[in-house]
Amino acid sequence: MxxxxxxxxxxxxxxxxxxxxxxxxxxxxxxxxxxxxxxxxxxxxxxxxxxxxxxxxxxxxxxxxxxxxxxxxxxxxxxxxxxxxEPPLRGTVRIGGAAEAMTVRVLPALAPLTGRGLVLRVTLGLAQDLLVELDEGRLDLVVSAVRPTQRALLAVPLVDEEFLLVGPPSGVHTVDAERLRTAPAEALAALPLVAYAEELPIVRRYWRSEFGHRPTNPVALLVADLRAVLAAVEAGAGISVLPRYLAEPSLAAGRVVQLHHPEVPPLNTLYVATRRGTPVNPALTVVRDRLIEAAAEWGGL
The missing domain is CATH 1.10.10.10 (Winged helix-like DNA-binding domain superfamily/Winged helix DNA-binding domain)
Known part of the structure; x- marks a missing residue:
């Protein structure tokens, strides 16, 4: 043991x-x-x-x-x-964020605070929906993948996510290596996509950033959880774009391969958002500061 x-x-x-x-x-x-x-x-x-x-x-x-x-x-x-x-913490803090980042990074960083008496109430969902709940007072803090537009909300950059274009090893064998190097979007156009949502939000952003246009690939599978997207890619359902912190263990194990290697990896900033002008809540302050401290140690996602 x-x-x-x-x-x-x-x-x-x-x-x-x-x-x-x-x-x-x-x-x-x-x-x-x-x-x-x-x-x-x-x-x-x-x-x-x-x-x-x-x-x-x-x-x-x-x-x-x-x-x-x-x-x-x-x-x-x-x-x-x-x-x-450390002094005990009193009260409840209601936080929201995407299921993947919350599971892998945010909640493990905050879990020790519960030993000091803090109660956490966690809502998982899409950034825009969670920011509305924060604006309306139903949440106290949101870890958001988009910068809030509501004037009543204050957002502080937390950490950058790095995105990778990945696919199953079996899929690479069907693509011409030289064409993949010189014209990656065209080389990959016949491979199906596994995506988070109908609008292909993460995939579309990568394609526009790196290739200058929307993806033309057929869509094979839609699932609103990036961990499930990764599992589908590993199983051979298609290719996708995923944050490095989720894909890296599978890359190291050879269950997926990186299909494109940009000189500057595409990034997306996560923000920690709170409401402006609310009464000082010591527990909320500790939660926010702990997240910012933890994110500095992560170095990136």
Missing amino acids: PSLDLLATFLEIYRTGSLSAAAQRLGVTQPAVTGQLARLEEQIGEQLFVRSRHGAAPTPRAAALAARVSPHVDGLREAVGSTTN
């Missing part, structure tokens, strides 16, 4: 998205964190993170392990007094 120290180190890596950031939070060296992660992976018999210049992306096994052990590790830390002497 893995020791508490190994699991605590694992959770810091998972929550910060970086071995160096985890080492800083734990007050140890990065080689020490690397060694502890290696021992844990050896005991479990499976890789937990895919390391790159962008940080450490959790594998599905890591996400499952974090969900299982985090309440117990945090509870033990509190019981033995290993947490900092």
Whole structure:
């Protein structure tokens, strides 16, 4: 059975998205964190993170392990007094965001705050719908993929998402390599798309940014969850555009391949949005500041 120290180190890596950031939070060296992660992976018999210049992306096994052990590790830390002497938090903070970023990054970063008494109420959905709820007072904070246009809302840039055009390895064999290099949109035009919504929001933005026009590919599958989009691409349903933080574990495992390599990767900024002029809520301030601190450690998505 893995020791508490190994699991605590694992959770810091998972929550910060970086071995160096985890080492800083734990007050140890990065080689020490690397060694502890290696021992844990050896005991479990499976890789937990895919390391790159962008940080450490959790594998599905890591996400499952974090969900299982985090309440117990945090509870033990509190019981033995290993947490900092931070004041308790009172009240409820209602937050909203896209299911994918909330699951992989936002909620793991905020989960330790519940040990101080904070209650989180989470709504998952599309940015525009959530911003309306924030504007009307039904939410306190939204992590938004679009900058709010409502004058009553204040938005602070949080982190940049990097997008990749990916497909199943089997699909690459049907595309001429030289044509893919010199005229990628034309080379890929016959391959079906897997998309998030009917309007192809993420795919369309990538095509316009990189190729100067909308995609002409047939659409094979629509599903309103990027994790499901990735699963469909892995299964061979088609090609798609996904944020790096979701695609990277599958890329490293060879379940998908990157089809296009732009000189400057397309980015989209995520914002943390709140209402202007609302009474000061200490718990909301802590949540917002914790997200901004965590995003600085992520370095990008």
